[in-house]
Amino acid sequence: MAQWLSGTVITTTHWTETLFSLRVKTEPFDFIAGQFVRLALDTADGKVQRAYSLLNSPGDTEQEFLISTVEDGLLTPLLQRLKPGDSVDISQPASGFFILDEVPDGKNLWLMATGTGIGPYLSMLGTDIPWQRFSAIVLLHSVRYAAELVYQPLISQWRQRYGAQLHYQPIVTREAKADALQQRIPELIQTGALQQACGQSLDQESQVLLCGNPQMINETRAVLERLGLRKNLRRDPGQITVEQYWK
Incomplete structure (x- = not known):
């Protein structure tokens, strides 16, 4: 109880x-x-x-x-x-295993979110752990409208502090915005446009966290698996860690 x-x-x-x-x-x-x-x-x-x-x-x-x-x-x-x-x-007490302690090491860390799914990533980035473990971090936030790109001052502080170690990539799907991509995350990965925009590879040396819309999670995971990445399990470490945020 x-x-x-x-x-x-x-x-x-x-x-x-x-x-x-x-x-x-x-x-x-x-x-x-x-x-x-x-x-x-x-x-x-x-x-x-x-x-x-x-x-x-x-x-x-x-x-x-x-x-x-x-x-x-x-x-x-x-x-x-x-x-x-x-x-x-x-x-x-607080609960959940969507934490970096459960994520294996890798050459880069992709934090992919839709909507309010960015919340746990902001919590993680406020600690020393991701900056010490990964040489490159991509914070990816997909929203419908630009006004939903929240916590810009906080993200800007991290970009100034950590420089090229952090790449922040907004995606706005229902209106045009400078510096933002407009297609859905799975499509951007499949065409390679996301990797090109972020200047990072997505391969078996990457670690990818997915949080947000269940449809995004399922479709993105399928695209990543076609690139050779696997779901991360304690008994079988892989590259894809998922938070069923709406479950």
């Missing part, structure tokens, strides 16, 4: 009408970058809860979450209306 911490909303950032971030102050707790907790609110029909990845890095007493509102959802419309000072419960 889950245990709960009581958190206090510090800020709510509304990126678009349906995309927002919550920053919540809690008692300190341990987690590994990439893990998730459950957010919950008490309603007239009982406690409503859902899993969300922690976006902040370990060691912070303010926990951050990137959330997309589901119009007829039981929880997300309520979370979107929270204001500073409001309460929200956070489950304990």
Whole structure:
């Protein structure tokens, strides 16, 4: 049975009408970058809860979450209306194996996300681990509209700090944007356009993390497997690590 911490909303950032971030102050707790907790609110029909990845890095007493509102959802419309000072419960302990400890070494690290799936990658990049283990890191964020390319100042800080070690590649599928690609991730990999734009290879010496839309994950994994990459399992290490973010 889950245990709960009581958190206090510090800020709510509304990126678009349906995309927002919550920053919540809690008692300190341990987690590994990439893990998730459950957010919950008490309603007239009982406690409503859902899993969300922690976006902040370990060691912070303010926990951050990137959330997309589901119009007829039981929880997300309520979370979107929270204001500073409001309460929200956070489950304990944090869970999940979508962490770099589970990822083998490689010459480059590809962090591929759609939508809110970028959250756990931001948590990972806020630690020393990826920068120490991989000589090249590609952060790939695919969204429908440019306004959904969140946390640009934070990403810019990393680009300035780590230089050519980090390549940030936005993809915007429903409108044109300078410096952004426009096709879907599987198509870009299949044609080689993604590898060319990022200046990195995708092969058996790469490590690829996939997080976001299940269709993207399934189709991208199939394309990667045709390039000779395999799913990463503890008993059989490979190159593709997947987070079933919407499961």
